[in-house]
Amino acid sequence: MTTSSVSPAQSSDFAELSRQVKHVGLLERRYGYYAVRITANLLLFAAGVLAFVLLGDSWWQLLTAAFFAVVLVQFAFVGHDAGHRQIFWSRRTNDVVGRAHGALTGISYRWWVGKHNRHHANPNHEDDDPDIDIPALAFSQDQARRKRGVFRWVAKHQAVLFFPLLLTEAVMLRIASVQAVLRREVASARSEAVLLGAHIVGYLTAVFLVLSPLKAVLFIAVHQGLMGVYLGCAFAPNHKGMPMPARGEKLDFLRKQVTTSRNVAGGRWVDFLLGGLNHQIEHHLFPTMPRPNLRRARAIVRDFCDRHGIEYVQCGLIRSYAWVLHHLHAVGAPLRQPAAGG
Template identity: 70%
Template structure:
């Protein structure tokens, strides 16, 4: 699906976002809610400490695989806070947000500066075939152009990508670690010395704890479960937001409102989904106002939806299951021509 099929044209387009912004500002929805994040910091710290305390008390045991599952969830919640810090949702000060971001990056083993740079490029060019880094995934294709360009192993994975999608997400955590280390070693990030120290501290501390407490086989199983499920959790939190939504081809430009709304999908589900997906289920509102605190997104949602309806602008919203179904259908459709080409 392309923008040409979905994007309504409007002579008032340049002023629409300014009008919506004024509505949002009048409701105070761009005001920082730092106290809410302080509570989140405390809760996450207790959960992280509890997980590693349980790990130490259990010792060398296969029950540690349950600890790995629990810590995968905690790591995802820490990652969501790092995401919010990268958007300066927590404090007014860039420095304070960066401190929070670097701490949370160190806790999960990511380069905060690398991730912010990559994520900002995604926000500036959502679902743009050439400029959105989230569409540049070697083993997957999100358009027929990408699919036809694949060769060898990547062409095979594209053919069956709808079936391989979830298994491939188990590699997402490792991919994030590797990309972080590469960015720091290549000095592609500011404060690369600080980032190098933080990443090294995470790797040494994490692996020392795991291999010191567990037998070699148990340690490998723990790493596979913990890192694999963390990757699946993050992938299942980010993928429904844009995958399967219209793509912006080279040369096509839209105003900020339409570019962000038409490429994004919201996920319904109430407070439980809000917590589980770290507020990313309000993807339309988040992309329109990336600095809006997570707790305010649910209040902005009906305002944005009403505004889009008044202008005849499609507003995509579905259930959790429906969002995953949309993603898998899209991946299956993109791989279909390659599968057809191999049939006798």
């Protein structure tokens, strides 16, 4: 077990950085931005519904399915921001927005917030971060060695299988949501059950009412598969392949969040594509900071880290995926080695 102590100077570093960020107003709410973003998403969703109705029982609906995959991930990004209280000062008002977006995407907002908060508290920690406790993947060689059965075979080839596995991500999130609600592991389980049930019934009714059975099944497959890939591609670059704190290792808040996170470089199109999650370091340091302020915070945080000798990792989008795949391939290496005496 590795242990280390946090010096008083290290503990005060984040307070100094926080003062700089607050001084320039980067923690202030951005009501206008979110009003425009939410309105635009609703208009896109309404346009998709209109196209779905007008096209009727047509193979062109597969394009509509792809369109809905993109739009609903944008809804998920807003739900993410609400869960972090980035939109309003009031937790209750954020929760209203978050639960509405969860109902539209078909994911339990209460379940996701609890899971995501645990991730933020201990990013990339093998014992405490639920985002690296995934049955089909291993993020350390110890995890890989513990896999059994089909999961062991998947971990062995996980770099090759990573993107195909993302096709199931949206469905797995929905299944986990339903399981958590049925087990009453979330607050307001009854209302969460009503919202999830309304989504499932409304979704399946609309699809099978408008489309023939074969087209309906393919519509669902395309929609859910592409939504899963998009979600996975937005979240995977953030921490996968970054250092994983050892058991018992003590890090101050600033270093724990910065050294386990990776930023993705790029213009505002990357901000839109990844929902601001490309500013992962800044987001982990200041989770309540409104999304549009993260880009402005980047220069402040990077300069601070440079002056204090804290490694700040940033790379391009394609490079980030290559980094993830290289890490997954290396983690699965022990499983690809021939057995001793074989």
